[in-house]
Amino acid sequence: MAELSLAQLHPSLDDPVLLSMNLLNDIASDHPQAVSFAAGRPYEEFFRVEQLHGYLDTFVTHLTEVVGLTDEEARRTVFQYGRTKGIIHDLVARYLEIDEGITVDPDAVVVTVGSQEAMFLTLRSLRASPQDVVLAVAPTYFGLTGAARLLDMPVLDVGDGDGGLDLADLGRQVATARAGGQRPRALYLVPDFSNPTGTSLDLATRIALLDLAADLDLLIIEDNPYGLFQADPATRPPTLKALDTRHQVVHVGSFAKTGLPGARVGFVVADQPVTRDGRPAGTLADQLSLIKSNVTLNTSPVAQAVIGGKLLRHGCSMVAANKREIEVYRANLRHVLTGLTARFAATGPVTWNTPAGGFFVVLTVPFAVDDRSLRRSARDHGVIWTPMHHFHTGMASSHQIRLSFSLLDDASIDEGLDRLTAFVTAEAKTPGHSA
Amino acid sequence: MAELSLAQLHPSLDDPVLLSMNLLNDIASDHPQAVSFAAGRPYEEFFRVEQLHGYLDTFVTHLTEVVGLTDEEARRTVFQYGRTKGIIHDLVARYLEIDEGITVDPDAVVVTVGSQEAMFLTLRSLRASPQDVVLAVAPTYFGLTGAARLLDMPVLDVGDGDGGLDLADLGRQVATARAGGQRPRALYLVPDFSNPTGTSLDLATRIALLDLAADLDLLIIEDNPYGLFQADPATRPPTLKALDTRHQVVHVGSFAKTGLPGARVGFVVADQPVTRDGRPAGTLADQLSLIKSNVTLNTSPVAQAVIGGKLLRHGCSMVAANKREIEVYRANLRHVLTGLTARFAATGPVTWNTPAGGFFVVLTVPFAVDDRSLRRSARDHGVIWTPMHHFHTGMASSHQIRLSFSLLDDASIDEGLDRLTAFVTAEAKTPGHSA
Known part of the structure; x- marks a missing residue:
């Protein structure tokens, strides 16, 4: 009988980073009654199956009435194999202009199977030889680390300092890597409401980062899943891509x-720009x-049509499309912060x-936190969260805990x-x- | 300005294999009026946008009425992130039982973004070290070769002999590879109506292949996109997976x-079965x-719901769902063969x-065929096809041409x-x- 030993399979499959998601999901499904501060899923109370039908119809109507396709061509666009870079690239470019102030040629957009595939493709392109490494602001979303592991690409930590990024440490890490024969290709970070820390970079740090990265000849991979969910829209600084005048930033986005x-x-x-033997390519x-x-050949045109329809129904603004959700996230954040103050402000040392x-x-707690602590929390106290x-x-x-509040309401937060x-x-x- | 040289990107990006699809698409779009024997897309005249709505509703109703989910749970299944292995794995297993005579635990099914991702994941798991290689019956579908290139995994050719596979050559290639320090992990092939040759293995060869692969300690990656499109259903031999009693076959399928x-x-x-330190894992x-x-995190649940609904509407039989299409493909095959006989049988040497x-x-022609020949054919004669x-x-x-007839009708074939x-x-x- 054909039997495979893990030792014969790709080494990443025995790496704790790849096992994180499964392990956390297992603990969650072992304790379905627990209140979950673990799930990073969006608020779901406004989902209706009818929306899918509506979005699809809106997109198909757009293809015939605005783009000018025949019914047959519109059907083919949604049903058949499609353009590798996607069929809603123009709508994505309009969305980026409207919501993010990013001006970009639609032809420079590749629609992907979530931001995970976007990160995977980017790292695959940049990992040309074993010397190539990626830097990432730590703590780091494990989707980036997992993709790098699959590509045998080392991830070097850069400190997050006080404001979300320690620029001096970035310089040091790049210098050390180069001295050791490595070739740092890019810095990965989530500048807005980082996963896992929730931290955002201020404008001065963004500008300084772009300058430093130019000096260091380093690309920046900006991952932006949460940027639109600011509690006070007036205070949000521009994305790195909106500030990018030198093509330094690879901007990864998600409609998840x-x-x-x-x-x-x-x-x-x-x-x-890419060159082949010095000539534009x-x-x-x-x-x-x-x-x-x-x-993946291409991203499902049916799935793209659903997102395209949602964009079209809201003038290509996801801020407009998420008015109610943004209010929920804002209220939940306030409720969590108030609730933490009420419970821990006096007693410390949380x-x-x-x-x-x-x-x-x-949350920083006065004891070390690991997966066993999480299991005890789930089993004995009925609450789950993510150990840092x-x-x-x-x-x-670590002594830290990530609390996610996107899926909850006031009563469940309390x-x-x-x-x-x-x-x-x-x-x-x-x-x-304790430790 | 950040500028990248191709020499700094992954070497596969300069490999002709990765450029094939783009080049062929470019020639096709430069000649929109040409009759195309190039596109491998399925027949599209029966597509209707209403089908998408119907399939989605059928699947959601199945979740509530058969699976027993609440409306909220059903919505969540389609709208939210989902199980990594998929949400229609049970329907896929039923389909495999009904249409392919393959009995499999639904938990051994991973729903993927097309068969391309299935091949990519399989090769990634098996390419544990630089010694690992995959064998493929040549000529080979370039999706397999492309995935291998991205993973720096060599592809070794195995001859296709008279009947679609030269078993003696398989033995020789494995022996030579091992003597050279390589570790052959699997043989990739399309046993039914191969892409690109259309050839199918007979039953005796299938059984002999399974035995030889067991002797050689080699997995088989069976890619089966076309198996259901047999001109005479009575004569189709079982898939390798249906014959597999030793877990030798990784079976890749597609609903494209x-x-x-x-x-x-x-x-x-x-x-x-996989083991970790000798214990089941x-x-x-x-x-x-x-x-x-x-x-990719998971395959779009919305897209899976569409396919799930189509399966459910036809008792999980894609043979039943494709009655009309199968008749079209059968008639087109007959028409092409008759047409070739009428035009070339007397004159030879085609x-x-x-x-x-x-x-x-x-088609085998009495001159060498390359991309320049294809361009001449498109420009001067208004017909495109795929150089072998x-x-x-x-x-x-090569002196060979692949003719695809899935998207045509009698008049365009003529x-x-x-x-x-x-x-x-x-x-x-x-x-x-000529050459």
């Missing part, structure tokens, strides 16, 4: 949070498209940060925070568990 | 031809799922094969064959072009 996760539609803007987007045609939006708050060590590339132990308080109290008292 | 391409839904059956499907969660179904016929060298891993020149005759006559007369 603003459109619907079930479409699995994301994109990457890669307008970097298109853009990095063209190269990502070549890779994509051998990974602390937390104060994000300006997004889905996440980080899953976001450290070396899985180093109940969850009460349970979390009980967990923290119990853990802090147990000598064997 | 039988469902709709625009859903981009395929799957892989990988029931191979699930199946290869579990490992492919881990990889998938870092490539020859062709006689597939028992599928989408493709191979694109299916040879070394892109060796017109296309007339134009092809003119092209062949002109080329054969031109000394500079």
Whole structure:
């Protein structure tokens, strides 16, 4: 009988980073009654099946009435294999202009199977030899680390400092890597409401980063799943891509949070000029498209039509499309912060940060937190969350907890925070568990 | 300004294999009026946008009425992030039982973004070190070769002999590879109506292949996009997976031809037991799922719902769902073969094969055929087709042409064959072009 040993399969399959998501999902499904501060899914109370029908019809009507296709051509666009770079690239470019102030040639957009594929394609293009490495602001979303592991590409940590990025550490890490014979290709970060910390870079740091990256000859991979969910829209600084005048930024986006996760539609803007033997040879987007045609061929046109329809119904603004959701996230963030203050401000020594939006708050507790602590929290206290060590590339132990609040309401936040308080109290008292 | 040289990007991006699809698409779009024997897309005259609505509703109703989910749970299943291995795995397993005689645990099925992702995940799992290589029956579908290139995994050719596979050559290639320090992991082939040759393996060869692969300790990757399109259903031998009693076969399937391409839904059956330090650790499907969660996270649940609904409407039989299409393909195959006989049987020396179904016929002409010949054919004679060298891993020149007939009708076949005759006559007369 054909039997395979893990030792004969790709080494990443035995790497804790790849196992994180499964392990966390397992704990969650073992405790379905627990209040979950773990899930990073968007708010779902406004989902209706009728919306899918409406979005599809809107997109098909757009193809015939605005683009000018015949009925047969419109059908073919949605039903058949399609353009590798996508069929809603022009709508994505309009959305970026309207919501993000990013002006980009639609031909530099590659529509992908979520932002995960966008990161995977980008890393595949840049990992040309074993010397190539990617830097990432730590703690780091494990989707980036996982993609890098699959490509045998080392991820070097860069400190997040006080404001979300330690620029001096970036310079040091690049210098050390180069001295060691490595070739740093890009820095990955989530500048707005980072996953996992919720932190955002201020404008001065963004500008300084762009200048430093230019000096260091380093691309920036900007991942922007949460940017539109600012608690106070007036205070949001521009994205790195909106500030990018030198084609330094590969901008990765997702409609999982603003459109619907079930479409699995994301994109990457890669307008970097590429040369062959010194002569112009298109853009990095063209190269990502070549890779994509051998990974997934193209992103489902049916799924793209659903997202395209949602964009069209709201004038290509996902801020407009998510008015109600943005209000929910804002209220939930406020409720979590108020609730934490009410429960921990007097007693200490639990602390937390104060994000300006997004889905996440980080709690620092007076004991080390690992997956066993999470299991105890789920089993004994009925509340789950994400231990921060899953976001450290070396899985180093941590005193931090990521709380996600996107899927909750006031009552479940209150109940969850009460349970979390009980967990923290119990853990802090147990000598064997504290550190 | 950030500018990238191709020399700094992954070497596959400068490989002719990755450029094949783009080049062929470019020639096709430069000549929109040409009759196309190039496109491998399914027949599209029966597509209706209303079908998408119907399929979605059928699937959601199935979730509530048969599976027993609440409306909210059903909505969540389609709208939210989902199970990495897919949400229609049980329907895929029923389909495999009904249409293919394959009995498989639904948990060994991973629903993928088309068969391309299925091949990519499988090769990623098996390419554990630089010694690992995959064998492929040549000529080979370039989606397999492209995926291997992205993973720096060599593809070794195995001859296709008279009946679609030269078993002695398989043994020789494995022995030579091992003697050279390589580790052959699997043989890739399309046993039913191969792309590009249209050839099918007979039952005796299938059984002999399974035995030989067991002796050689080699997995088989069976790619089955066309199996249901047999001209005479009574004569189709069982798939390799249906004959597989030793978990030797990784079975890759696609709903692009039988469902709709625009859903981009395929799957892989990988029931191979995996061990960790000698102890059971699930199946290869579990490992492919881990990889998938870092490539595309999951296959669009909306797209899966469309395919799920189509399956449900036809009792999980794609043979039943494709009654009309199967009749079209059968009639087109007959019409092409009759047309070739009428035009070339007397004059020679053009020859062709006689597939028992599928989408493709191979023509052998008395001159070498390359992309320049294709451009002349398109420009001077208004007919396009696929030069066979694109299916040879070394892109060796060839006297063969792949004719695809899935998208045509009788009149366009007649017109296309007339134009092809003119092209062949002109080329054969031109000394500079003949070889």
